[in-house]
Amino acid sequence: MALIAVSWHGVAQDAAAPPPATKAVDTKPAVAAPATETPAADVVEIPLVHGSAAGIRTPSAPNAWGGERSGSEPTLSDRVVSYRIDAELDAAKHTVTGKQQMAWRNRSDRAVRSVYLHLYLNAFKNEGSTFFTERRVLTAHGRSRGAAVLKKGQWGWIDLERVQQGGASLKWSFVQPDDGPKSDETVVRVDLAQPVPAGETLTLDIDFLSQLPRVVERTGWWGDFNLVAQWFPKIAVLELPGERGATEVQWNAHEFHFNSEFYADFGSYDVRLTVPSDYTVGAVGEQQGEPLQANGKTTYHFIQGDVHDFAWVAAKGFKTLDGSYTGPGSPKVAVRVIYPPEYAASAQPVLKATIDSLGYFSNTLGAYPYRTVTAVVPPYNAAEAGGMEYPTFFTAEGYATIDERTSDQWEIDFVTIHEFGHGYFYGLLASNEFEEPMLDEGLNEYWDERMLRERNQRILVPSSWAARIGVRPSMDVFVQERMGAGLKSPYDPLSENAWNRFSSSSYGTVYSRTATAMHDLEERLGKPVMERAFREYYKRWHFRHPSVADLRATLIDVSGDAKNVNEIFDQYVYGTAFIDDRVASIDNEEVLPQSGVTDKDGKRNEVVAVELEKQIDKQRDAWDKSHPKAKPGEGPFPWRGTVTVVRQGAPVAQLLRVKFADGSSEDVHWNDQRRWARFVFDKPSKVVSAELDPEQKILLDANKLNDSRTAKGNAAASRRWTADVTALLQAFYSFLVTL
Structure with a gap:
């Protein structure tokens, strides 16, 4: 399997060319001779951000990403890209056939000759991908989720079948911006027929075929369940000087790493999904009207603006449970849980935790701006699809029964709150999860635990001797966080990127050590000050893309306590200090x-x-x-x-x-x-x-x-x-x- 399409890596591809002979099963890459066209003399090559990028120390410029949103603009975000996608699921083969029209605005002051697209599903194409290469190394030094071994017929990939600009077929080639293996095909450079002038819009028409993998991590199928994520060609982010430490116009397009997640521009999605009529469907955004049925198939239409990704689920035999949320500053929010019958016991707890989260995050950070939230409970044997987030859409965790004598209820609540919370720290704040995972995973963990603490919801500690005398010992959530935070001898700064880590276990401390560091900073600054600072951080940076430096600047501005803020950041965010x-x-x-x-x-x-x-x-x-x-x-x-x-x-x-x-x-x-x-x-x-x-x-004490x-x-x-x-x-x- 490691030899699949190995001889074709790095070869420029023409969508109009016929596929070559290959030993790969059903991959059918379209390959042609390398492009020979010379770029126009007035077009300057725009560099790629290198894989060593991490931990920004210089705050972004005030006008970064169009400046702070006042709320009076015609759209919530400064929309950079729009996607119109028609997709059809072949439920038997777990394939998605897609036709996509992407319109992307060049925000820079120069013409753009080439663009970069993420083809995330190619991480699951073979063992030569960056994802599988890193998994072998990192899991040798620690535990990890996503340990499934793919067998014949279970691999996943995405084929570009046609890429056109104004009717002209374009050429493309795979690149590895982070110096990953040459066999990695998760980032592709597309050379344009005509440069896109500064301030103008590029329109690409793309036909693609996505083969979902058996669920390994985050996305894929199991039985009649299909979680369709990282499934379409997605343009990388063009950063401008003054944005997240950039000093020049640059493309930010990282490979799909084992421990990394994502980063993308805000925009709009208009997506039609055709599936077998006996499948339940849920997706990012609002469903438009009643679905259309014909020939045993049903087409659903979803639209959502001011988000930076789109994912969906199609599953046979799944049920739904609906609720709603109303709160100051928010539209009425329709809340839906999609779940398999075997996990019916989890549906109501997931619904309640989602609605409670809407209230807490809206009250403490800022009003939830969208009209929908959809939570999906994956079935048995697809647990690796659980615990994942997308805008207005996330996956939770399922239990057949909920034993009140155990931590079952706490775990369902925690996972639900955590994945919903990503809708703020990953979704609305839209930090770069590749380079600064602590801004999403870490800050979200901290805010989740604050919510659980506000609810006086402690984690139960199983103890046989205590159970015999009717005692239910419990532990504060932040005490639990510090126990898994690797405080004694941390290998990596919290601000390090997601993949340049000693091990998966060291990456895991991004969650717990960040939560612990923010807990201790709150103890130094005071709870009211910390709450004002995070609300201000959200106010300044939602619908933009903050860096670690922007977080630090906000904390200092609000608290007026540069000494304590800098001490935490210098020692634990940018450094590997410990207290003992x-x-x-x-x-x-x-x-x-x-x-x-x-x-x-x-x-x-x-x-x-x-x-x-x-x-x-x-x-x-x-x-x-x-x-x-x-x-x-x-x-x-x-x-x-x-x-x-x-x-x-x-x-x-x-x-x-x-x-x-x-x-x-x-x-x-x-x-x-x-x-x-x-x-x-x-x-x-x-x-x-x-x-x-x-x-x-002082929970940072090792x-x-x-x-x-x-x-x-x-x-x-x-x-x-x-x-x-x-x-x-x-x-x-x-x-x-x-x-």
């Missing part, structure tokens, strides 16, 4: 009268040790008689307690809470660059315990178990932590298996 402060020791010394010679009032006095000991004993006896209920550690003499703390990672402002035997406590602040510090307390009673971060505000210490050892805490952590890990890995 610990209480190293507690030492108590009773402050007794001292023997020896002293001078006072011109007289010299000598205290003999033997006599002093008798005096001390006499004072102790008298104190014990007068204090029959005294606690251990109290007495007639004061105590000097010394608490030593050690810093093994990045500096962070710490609160140290010290407790004494008489029940009193004292808080001190450790907020300097010292690698260790000693705090001395002269008190009536001895120190019994010391704890850093007693209010659990080891919370060493944050506290008692003067006298007690194994109860370690036994409890060991049991709880073991139970949580069992639940976490069980959850991963379902994703």
Whole structure:
């Protein structure tokens, strides 16, 4: 299978040429001689963004992407591209035949001679794709979803059968902008018959055939279920100077990587879908009128403006459940859940979590602007199609039954909230998921957990011993996030691109470590300030394409606290710092009268040790008689307690809470660059315990178990932590298996 069409990679293709002989099954690539036409002298070659692009540090210009949207413009977004697609599903072969007319506006100040298209489905064409090549390497160093092995007849691809500009057939060739294997065919360069002048519009007519793969990850088929995503030729993004760190006009067109997702211009979609009449259909956008039926087939018509992708589902025997949402600033939103009969128990929870999410995200970030939301529950054996997002359309998770004694309900709610939330951070904010995944996956995870925390929805920790006595232990959602955040020795900065990672596990920390970092920043800035900052971030950048630098600039502008914002970004977003402060020791010394010679009032006095000991004993006896209920550690003499703390990672402002035997406590602040510090307390009673971060505000600390210490050892805490952590890990890995 790795040899499929290998001899044809990189060869310029002419849609009018007949397909060559090939050993590949049903791929039929159209191949012709390389193009020999010389570009016009006045057309400057526009460079491609290299695969090392990541972590932007320079904020975008105020007029980037047309500037901040005021709401008074004729369209919600500055629409760059429009797609009109007629597509028909062959349900037996899992193929989609498409005719597409794409109109793209050249926003730059120069003529464009070539454009780049994403052919994402070719990631599933053979094991020589960038996707499968990276999967072999990355999964060798960590866990991953999408581990299915494709067999004969289960591969997927997309064939360009005709590409025309004004009636002229165009040539194209596969390219690898990120220096991936030459056998990768997920990005194609199309050379135009006529350059597109600055400010003018290019229209391409494209015929294509998409073969869906058996579900590996995100898209594909299983049985009579077809999730049709990444399925049509999609133009790359032309970035201008001042946009996401760009210093020149450049094409942003990355290969389909194993860990990356997507990036595209806002525009409009007008799509007609023809499927067998006994199939249930759902898609991005609003359905136009009643579907048309003829000859056992039904055609559905969907339109949606101001989005940057289009996906749909066609499945036999699936059912629907409908609801709605109304809220300030939003149109009435029709909410639909499409689900298989075996997961009927999940339909109502998914519907409720979706409607609740509409309310939370609208109230905390900005009003939801579209008229529809569609959630799809994939069937058994197609779980890898679950947990994926598209504008106004996402896939959730299914359960045959929901056991209230387990975390089933929490997991359904979390996945639903998370995928809906992408509609804001991936959809409306439209960050570049290739280069800055933390802006989508990470920020969305953080905001999702805030919603769950607002609902007081904790994750249940399975525990057999607790169940026997009727106890249901639970854990705060942010505590759970930090446990999977790889805080002790992170390999990659959060701002790194999606694929240049040590492993899939390291990429996975983009979710949890970002959520943890934003949690800690919220603790520093305050909850109201963080909420205002994120609302402002959404206001400035929705229907545009912000960078990490734009997020940082907004946080600083709103909070006025550059020190704390820059510290989090420099250490954790752009860097790989970690925190690990610990209480190293507690030492108590009773402050007794001292023997020896002293001078006072011109007289010299000598205290003999033997006599002093008798005096001390006499004072102790008298104190014990007068204090029959005294606690251990109290007495007639004061105590000097010394608490030593050690810093093994990045500096962070710490609160140290010290407790004494008489029940009193004292808080001190450790907020300097010292690698260790000693705090001395002269008190009536001895120190019994010391704890850093007693209010659990610093979840970035890699080891919370060493944050506290008692003067006298007690194994109860370690036994409890060991049991709880073991139970949580069992639940976490069980959850991963379902994703």
